[in-house]
Amino acid sequence: MQVTVKIKRFNPEVDKRPHWEEYKLEARPTDRVLDVLHEIKWEQDGTLAFRRSCAHGICGSDAMMINGVNRLACKLLVKDLGDHIVIEPIRGLPVLKDMIVDMDPFFESYEEVLPYFINDDPPPAQERLQSPEDRALFDATTKCILCAACTTSCPIFWTNGRYIGPAAIVNAHRFIFDSRDQGAGQRLEVMNRMNGVWRCRTAYNCTEACPRDIPITQAIEQVKREIARTAV
Amino acid sequence: MKRAHKYDVIVVGAGGAGLMAARYASQNPNVSVAVITKLYPTRSHTGAAQGGVGAALGNVSEDHPEWHAFDTVKGGDYLTDQDVAEVFAREVVEAVYELEHMGLPFSRTPDGRIAQRKFGGHTREFGKSAVERACYAADRTGHMILQTLYQQSIKNKVTFFNEFHVLDLVMVDGACRGVVAYELATGELHTFHSKAVILATGGSGRMFGVTSNAHALTGDLMSIVWRHGLPIEDPEFFQFHPTGLYRIGVLLTEGARGEGGILRNANGERFMERYAPTIKDLAPRDMVSRAMYLEIREGRGAGPDKDYILLDLTHIDGDIIEERLPDITEFARIYLGVDPIKEPVPVQPTAHYAMGGVPTTLETNVISDGQNTIVPGLYAAGEVACVSLHGANRLGTNSLGDLIVFGRRAGMEAARYAQEVQFDYLPPDNQEPTREMLERTRGGSGKERVSHIRKDLQATMMDNASVFRTEETLTTQLRVLEELKERYKDVLVEDQGQQYNTELMEAVELGFLIDNAEMLVNAALNRTESRGAHSREDYKERDDENWLKHTMIYREGNGVRIDYKPVTLGKYEPKPRVY
Known part of the structure; x- marks a missing residue:
């Protein structure tokens, strides 16, 4: 054609x-x-x-x-x-x-959420145990490929380039809900800042844009609820 | 940005091997480390690996590193160096636990351990039946390894030079003292002065028309090493993965067969029962790809042109498919419009993995001959390297294991070496060969489009040097390559700009690909036997008497010179390879 x-x-x-x-x-x-x-x-x-x-x-x-x-x-x-x-x-x-x-601003926001495993306990000789149910809690957000389709579809991000954006929140979620990780408090604090998770107005553009079918808006809401629950 | 840089250790490539090497090199506080990649690290092709990383954890059923080592040697058709296989099978166990400790989100067994599944050629008790050895994270294990290692790089504040394309090694008196890289954003050349360089740039699958490999996999560093007069080991062994999506070659993991998937011909027959009665569809990849070609050749291919095979998952519970194989299910739906839960998926063998590469010792030192003479300051790990773990045919999951085991070794060894030596003299004209090469490429007569030469290369490599080969097809292909080299001199680069000149880089990469094809075809013509992925229809048998040895191929003048390196044997005597 x-x-x-x-x-x-x-x-x-x-x-x-x-x-x-x-x-x-x-x-x-x-x-x-x-x-x-x-x-x-x-x-x-x-x-x-x-x-x-x-x-x-x-x-x-x-x-x-x-x-x-x-x-x-x-x-x-x-x-x-x-x-x-x-x-x-x-x-x-x-x-x-x-x-x-220029992808640098995107990766800078990503790095702000401490996107790496934090657990200072000495590791066991074999693997840390995790039940399939606990593993399932953050399965979707492990799929992120950092393509920026979500963040650059967000109308809040278009008007405020300092908003941390959905991709960074997705990657915070991936660790906050990992039962083996101990850095949730630090990450929730980042999420709770002025340009953190509360900027989201649930436009759903991110969810529709995600090529990995991550339910991003839902993940953002879970992070918001976790901030409220732990009252940081 | 300044264009002269100095780091103790330079890592070229930011996939699994490169990031693992960077992590271990930078654990030495006395050593400065930088990683150079022509992409962004998370774009590396490790991320496309799907099914798992093999390690004898024994989480699902009994397993031992000895069994894994044996399977690797037999899978490699006895061309695997057995000391390498033994070290590997042992170290990959601790490396997998280490990835878990870095937070890698493996799928889990009901009791919370790392989940494991069956994979081709991995067996219990030296071949009795298939064993669950592949540790997996759904069907995105490579993605999770790449993400986890990149996350650790951020945590450890590793220095990256992203979208810097390494185009030369600075070699002085037989030692490597750095690299020259082209900065995509500006078109400027940079020199990185170093004590040790680790090559971790992956494979060369783009020399073939149907491939699972990313566009970036153009064998750059294999070619650059070769142009410096160093050998490439065993390039004739190139793996075709049995299940690429029909026509486009996108990978569908062997894990699909590990979960019970079956290959069928046009008659619906499970033909692998005839070729590998014991483990059937889970035979090693070289055997399965050959069987598929034979089925098609004998008229039992499926589809209107009878040119594909069917991967049947329809008998497997749909929920299990969605949970354990979500990505490949989506690939089939998007690219072929086929839902694997409801109907079989059209597949064909796809160029997947270079078993050969830059020869190294067990400590990842690059060597310059068959006597293991070390090239000071140069290391290699992962697909670009040939240590030789995979021999004549790599087992599924052993590529990811290779990355983490030998990436780690490379990082530690290079850092230790860098700490012991001083920065050595760097000639001031180190960029000249690269500058000349770029000028030549950019300033050609412009009669030939990059894409036309590349398409002809890829099509003829499929026809003449892929799963089956003969003296006639290989000789034909050598003639074709001579023509392509002539045409390449007239290559067209329309974009004469400096910033993000991706066209210029594609032209340069095409030059690398042609070199890679030349090594492969010459080595394949020379090896008059069939072993692993190298299948000669005019020499159908394995010939241990004459050919139980590694190829070492050198660039010499306009031609090549071929030498050999002995295979390190061990407790596993070469036997006929039946499954």
């Missing part, structure tokens, strides 16, 4: 501001949007810049706004979009070139 692809381009070495360019090409309905981008880059315009690596939704490189919603380009097929595809970079992070945005 013939598809028309409109891409928001920006080359900092040439352009003062972003502009749209249109490409026409043949695509199969089962092609990924990433295949379409590659076809353009490989056959029409080598200067088109975007990140990608695994090409099947695991590495988190290719989050972009596609037909108005944040998606991974490698996890969305042409047949689900029709013959008009509009692609722009994810919003709220500085655009460096075409689809490539």
